[in-house]
Structures are given as C-alpha cells and as structure tokens.
Amino acid sequence: MSTIKEVAKIAGVSITTVSRVINNRGYINKETRQKVEKAMTAIDYYPNQIARALQKSQSYLLGVIVPDSNHPFFSELIRCVETYANDQNYKILICNSLGNSEKEANYISMLRQNRVDGIIMCSHTLDLDEYKKVKLPVISFDRIISPTIPYVGADNFRGGELATEHLIQRGCKRLLHISGPLKIDLLPNRRSDAFRLTCMKHDTPCRVIEGEPFKLTFDYYWDFIEQEVSNYLPETDGVFCSNDILAYALYIYATRHGIRVPEDLKIIGYDYHSFTRMLQTPKLTTIKQPIDRIGNALCSKIIQMIEGKNDNLLNNAIVDVELIIGDTT
Amino acid sequence: MSTIKEVAKIAGVSITTVSRVINNRGYINKETRQKVEKAMTAIDYYPNQIARALQKSQSYLLGVIVPDSNHPFFSELIRCVETYANDQNYKILICNSLGNSEKEANYISMLRQNRVDGIIMCSHTLDLDEYKKVKLPVISFDRIISPTIPYVGADNFRGGELATEHLIQRGCKRLLHISGPLKIDLLPNRRSDAFRLTCMKHDTPCRVIEGEPFKLTFDYYWDFIEQEVSNYLPETDGVFCSNDILAYALYIYATRHGIRVPEDLKIIGYDYHSFTRMLQTPKLTTIKQPIDRIGNALCSKIIQMIEGKNDNLLNNAIVDVELIIGDTT
Numbered sequence: 001m002s003t004i005k006e007v008a009k010i011a012g013v014s015i016t017t018v019s020r021v022i023n024n025r026g027y028i029n030k031e032t033r034q035k036v037e038k039a040m041t042a043i044d045y046y047p048n049q050i051a052r053a054l055q056k057s058q059s060y061l062l063g064v065i066v067p068d069s070n071h072p073f074f075s076e077l078i079r080c081v082e083t084y085a086n087d088q089n090y091k092i093l094i095c096n097s098l099g100n101s102e103k104e105a106n107y108i109s110m111l112r113q114n115r116v117d118g119i120i121m122c123s124h125t126l127d128l129d130e131y132k133k134v135k136l137p138v139i140s141f142d143r144i145i146s147p148t149i150p151y152v153g154a155d156n157f158r159g160g161e162l163a164t165e166h167l168i169q170r171g172c173k174r175l176l177h178i179s180g181p182l183k184i185d186l187l188p189n190r191r192s193d194a195f196r197l198t199c200m201k202h203d204t205p206c207r208v209i210e211g212e213p214f215k216l217t218f219d220y221y222w223d224f225i226e227q228e229v230s231n232y233l234p235e236t237d238g239v240f241c242s243n244d245i246l247a248y249a250l251y252i253y254a255t256r257h258g259i260r261v262p263e264d265l266k267i268i269g270y271d272y273h274s275f276t277r278m279l280q281t282p283k284l285t286t287i288k289q290p291i292d293r294i295g296n297a298l299c300s301k302i303i304q305m306i307e308g309k310n311d312n313l314l315n316n317a318i319v320d321v322e323l324i325i326g327d328t329t
Numbered sequence: 330m331s332t333i334k335e336v337a338k339i340a341g342v343s344i345t346t347v348s349r350v351i352n353n354r355g356y357i358n359k360e361t362r363q364k365v366e367k368a369m370t371a372i373d374y375y376p377n378q379i380a381r382a383l384q385k386s387q388s389y390l391l392g393v394i395v396p397d398s399n400h401p402f403f404s405e406l407i408r409c410v411e412t413y414a415n416d417q418n419y420k421i422l423i424c425n426s427l428g429n430s431e432k433e434a435n436y437i438s439m440l441r442q443n444r445v446d447g448i449i450m451c452s453h454t455l456d457l458d459e460y461k462k463v464k465l466p467v468i469s470f471d472r473i474i475s476p477t478i479p480y481v482g483a484d485n486f487r488g489g490e491l492a493t494e495h496l497i498q499r500g501c502k503r504l505l506h507i508s509g510p511l512k513i514d515l516l517p518n519r520r521s522d523a524f525r526l527t528c529m530k531h532d533t534p535c536r537v538i539e540g541e542p543f544k545l546t547f548d549y550y551w552d553f554i555e556q557e558v559s560n561y562l563p564e565t566d567g568v569f570c571s572n573d574i575l576a577y578a579l580y581i582y583a584t585r586h587g588i589r590v591p592e593d594l595k596i597i598g599y600d601y602h603s604f605t606r607m608l609q610t611p612k613l614t615t616i617k618q619p620i621d622r623i624g625n626a627l628c629s630k631i632i633q634m635i636e637g638k639n640d641n642l643l644n645n646a647i648v649d650v651e652l653i654i655g656d657t658t
Contacts, residue, residue, distance in 0.1 A: 051383055
C-alpha cells in the first residue's frame with residue numbers, strides 16, 4: 001500500500017500540503033493540487049477513508065433499511081437514494097428486514113456499530129420506542145415516529161381521494177377497498193381514511209378489507225383474493241387496491257373468472273413503479289407515487305440533518321401524487 | 330457515547346474480558362458473557378466497528394457494482410447477495426454504474442478509499458486492465474477478466490443451446506436471435522455462439538441482430554424492435570431474445586401488428602427474474618438463470634478469498650440453467 005509520504009516526495013511538496021489536497025482544506029493553488037493528484041495516481045495511492053472517518057467522527061455512510069430491496073417500489077427507491085447520495089459523496093448500506101422485527105433490530109445495531117452517519121428507515125416492524133433509542137439522525141418513510149424524527153411520504157390522503165373519486169366518476173356504485181395492514185399506524189392508512197370519507201361524501205356504499213403486512217408477491221395476493229376477496233366481487237363494481245401488484249393479481253383473477261374489466265369491474269392500483277410502467281396488458285389505472293422525489297427528499301434531508309444545516313423543527317416532506325388513467329377503469 | 334470501561338464496571342469484569350466478548354477471542358464462560366452482554370445493552374454500548382476495521386485491516390464491507398440496481402435481474406441478485414453477506418456478518422455497499430465507465434471507475438476508487446474487503450463486479454464498462462489494477466479481492470459476474478480474478482456465471486452456452494433446440498423442436502424453420510452487445514467479450518455472448526452452432530447442426534437458416542449495451546428498458550426495446558428488427562419479422566418464425574424484457578416487448582409488438590404468438594411467431598426469452606415470474610399474459614417461455622445460486626456463489630467465493638480460505642487456482646463457478654415453457658412457443 002502506498003503512503004502519503006511517498007506522494008509528498010514524488011510531488012515535491014510537504015505531507016501537510018498533500019493532506020490539505022486530500023481533505024480539501026486551506027488554500028492550495030491549482031498547480032500544486034494537480035502535482036499532488038498526479039503523484040497519487042502514479043503510485044496508486046488511496047486516502048484511507050476509514051481512518052478519516054474515525055478521526056472526524058463522520059463515515060459518510062447511510063444505512064437504508066427496507067422490507068425487501070427486490071420489491072419494485074423499494075428497488076426503485078434505493079436506486080434514487082444511491083444516485084443522490086453518491087453525488088453528495090455518501091455511500092449507502094442496504095439492509096433487508098424481510099418484514100422480520102428481529103432482523104430489523106439487528107440491522108439497526110449493525111449500522112450503529114459501523115458508525116453510519118444516519119439511517120433511512122423504510123421498514124416498520126418495531127415499536128416506536130425502539131426507533132427513538134437510536135440516537136443517530138434517522139428519517140422515516142411513510143411513518144410518523146416522533147416529533148424529533150422527520151418523515152417523508154407521498155400525499156396518501158390525496159391519493160386515496162383521487163382513486164375513490166375516479167371510480168365514482170366512472171359510474172361505480174358499490175365500492176371495495178383492499179388496504180394495507182391497518183394495525184400499525186402508517187401514513188398509507190390515510191388512503192383508507194380518504195376512501196371511507198369520499199364514499200360517505202358521495203353516499204356510496206363501501207367496504208374495506210384489510211391486507212397483511214409484508215406480503216408483497218403476486219402469488220400471495222392471488223391466494224388472498226381467492227380466500228378473502230372473491231366472495232365480495234359479485235356485489236361490487238369498483239375496487240381500489242392499495243398497491244399495483246395486488247391490482248394486477250385482481251385483474252388476472254377477475255378476467256379468469258369471467259368478470260370483464262372494466263365493464264363489470266373497475267380496478268385502480270397504487271404506486272406506478274417500474275413493474276407497472278412495463279406492464280402492457282393491462283395498462284393499470286393507478287395512483288403514481290413520485291419515487292424519485294421521495295428518494296431525493298429522504299436523502300437530502302438526512303444529509304442536512306447530519307451536516308447540521310437544518311435547524312427547522314418541521315423537516316417533514318409530503319410529495320404530490322398523480323392519477324394515471326389506464327385500461328382498467 | 331458509552332465506553333468499554335463503563336461496560337466493564339457494570340458487569341464487574343476487566344476491560345480485557347469485555348474486549349474478549351466483543352471480539353469473540355479466548356475462552357469466556359457463558360455466565361460472564363451474559364453479564365457483559367447485559368451491561369452492554371443496559372448502557373446502550375456499541376463496539377466501534379470502524380476502529381476495529383482500522384486495527385484489523387478488515388472492514389467486513391463488500392462493494393457491489395451493478396449497471397442498475399433497479400433492473401429486476403440485478404435487484405434480485407443484490408437481495409440474494411445482501412442476505413447471504415448479512416448471515417456472514419458482511420455488509421454491502423451498492424454502486425450503480427448506469428453503464429457509464431467514468432462512474433464505474435469512480436466507484437472503484439471510492440470503494441478502495443473506504444477499504445472494502447472485496448468487490449463483486451457485475452458492471453463491465455472498463456478495459457480489463459483497469460480491473461487488474463484494483464489490488465483487492467475481486468470476483469466478476471459474467472465476464473472473464475484474468476486468470477487471477479475468478480468469475481461466476483450461469484451456463485450461457487447451455488442456455489443458448491436449450492433455447493435454440495426448443496424453437497427447432499417446436500417446428501421453427503427460420504430463426505432470429507437478438508443478442509446482447511457482442512463487442513465486449515462477456516460470457517453471455519456464448520448464448521449467441523450456441524445459437525449459431527445449434528442452427529448449423531440442424532441446417533436451420535438463422536440471423537443474429539446485435540443489441541446495444543445497457544439499454545434495459547421496455548421503451549428502449551420497443552424502439553429497437555421497430556427500427557432494427559421489424560423488417561426481419563415476416564421472414565422468421567422463431568426468435569431467441571437475450572433477455573425477458575426484450576422478449577416481452579417483442580411479444581407486445583408482434584401482437585399489436587397482427588402477428589399471432591405462438592402460431593405465426595414463437596418467442597423465447599432469457600432470465601426468469603421477478604418481473605417474468607409475475608407476468609401472467611403472456612407466461613413467457615424462457616431460460617431460467619438461478620439468480621439465488623449466482624448470488625450465493627459470488628458472495629461465498631469473495632468471502633473465501635478475503636478470509637484466505639481458498640487456495641485453489643480454479644475458483645470459478647458456472648451454475649445450471651433451465652428451460653421454462655410458457656405460452657409463447
């Protein structure tokens with residue numbers, strides 16, 4: 001391994017000057033900087049960021065805990081966060097809780113041991129108190145943890161309202177909503193609140209079926225529809241699904257059982273991630289969460305917190321959603 | 330921040346004993362271990378892994394460079410690698426090269442500065458010499474870099490053979506193959522070799538159209554099919570596509586242009602990642618790459634190299650592929 005001493009010798013400058021170039025501290029003229037950088041390249045010298053992290057108590061590492069990095073929503077969110085973080089010289093450590101609270105707790109402990117500068121928390125299997133104990137900058141996606149931990153989310157209430165109003169506008173008279181898990185107080189529960197309220201406003205009979213947490217696959221939703229939803233399909237003409245994979249499973253289930261979509265049954269989903277955008281039959285009607293804006297907000301806000309650039313008490317962000325009209329309504 | 334001294338005091342043992350528990354070194358009886366762990370929890374003490382990394386010259390960090398972590402193949406591969414790595418107490422740093430060689434080079438430099446223990450290289454935009462200069466354990470996915478850098482891949486030749494033979498068995502007489510980029514010598518090019526060879530063996534006329542590197546979206550493939558492939562469709566009755574998203578785009582293109590699949594045109598893809606598994610219309614005929622086994626091989630082999638447990642010269646792994654028969658052939 002090459003040393004800073006060798007770099008200084010080859011560049012013909014002092015060790016202090018090399019250190020200044022590496023750390024971007026103090027005035028260095030352009031010529032000197034170029035000489036030092038050339039010497040570093042010549043002898044393949046890489047400054048030890050771990051030693052610097054220890055010295056400066058900053059690692060430029062962010063932990064990102066998600067339920068499953070292979071789910072199209074989180075996969076896209078991670079790519080956005082990573083790209084933004086990289087532009088700001090931060091690196092991200094990915095953690096898959098797989099919906100398991102023990103795994104999530106172990107990840108938090110691992111991230112603290114590795115002295116990450118902050119944690120972006122997109123998995124929510126622990127009690128609120130566990131997050132409050134973290135003693136590091138934490139930002140939460142889609143859950144309000146405490147007044148001191150900021151959160152980012154899309155406008156879930158507006159999303160529920162847009163979806164429900166769209167179904168009613170399209171002539172639906174008896175609505176069904178398949179929600180996410182309502183036992184944990186997550187921001188997406190506002191979609192269900194908006195569904196109920198909008199139906200009441202329009203005097204439209206409605207029913208809510210609660211989904212399970214962290215069951216994000218097509219096969220799971222297929223079984224769920226068969227067991228928990230299919231009985232109610234004959235008496236409904238519009239379904240608001242809490243995510244696009246569920247909406248797709250319902251579309252396939254309906255068409256295979258002789259229910260015409262959208263003639264007999266209208267279906268609207270939620271998310272508009274890469275899976276939905278690629279899907280051609282059907283083009284799902286859905287509510288778009290702007291994943292890139294969510295990722296940027298999560299990442300920029302946690303970096304502001306780390307670097308002490310934000311003293312606002314209110315550092316939350318709610319980004320807009322959008323109705324995407326496809327073939328299923 | 331709590332200290333090791335406080336832990337020792339509360340547990341009523343020496344600092345050396347606490348250190349032994351943390352580092353899992355030397356004999357510690359069960360009772361003492363429990364006392365120390367209880368004390369650590371009580372005062373919220375986290376051993377500083379960065380300091381340990383510096384001391385031991387091991388960070389337990391792995392860099393994973395991919396073209397795009399949001400592509401369903403790499404998204405699934407990353408989840409497998411992360412889960413395996415976590416079981417072995419390693420963490421992964423995700424890097425998205427986005428097919429840009431400058432970005433890829435910057436990531437390698439960043440990973441070296443952060444003293445990762447090894448790099449899993451799934452993006453291949455640089456010259457071979459650049460990878461040889463890395464001077465860290467490196468393992469490569471789908472590319473042979475040098476005799477000292479092991480590689481992992483699925484059996485691309487067998488995959489090409491299976492796909493081509495399946496189309497011929499289904500009665501195709503004039504075959505087309507849309508390959509990946511052939512300019513860079515990647516292992517997936519063996520799929521095209523096998524296609525040509527199998528067609529020759531069966532005296533079947535064939536044509537190869539070369540795709541572009543790192544263009545992995547539906548929209549890109551749609552335009553590509555329109556511009557580069559559509560002219561050849563009337564004279565072909567079977568197409569072997571180098572990936573499933575391309576195969577899906579071709580299926581949609583064909584059906585929208587009055588070409589019946591599989592009656593007039595048979596289509597086979599490659600990958601069988603989560604997108605393909607979720608897709609119901611059509612169920613694609615494809616070649617399955619066992620992504621979990623690829624991920625496990627990449628991760629276990631790089632850890633063996635890091636920990637010096639493998640002195641074999643030949644540390645490569647080729648995993649089996651499988652024909653999945655759907656509705657498109």
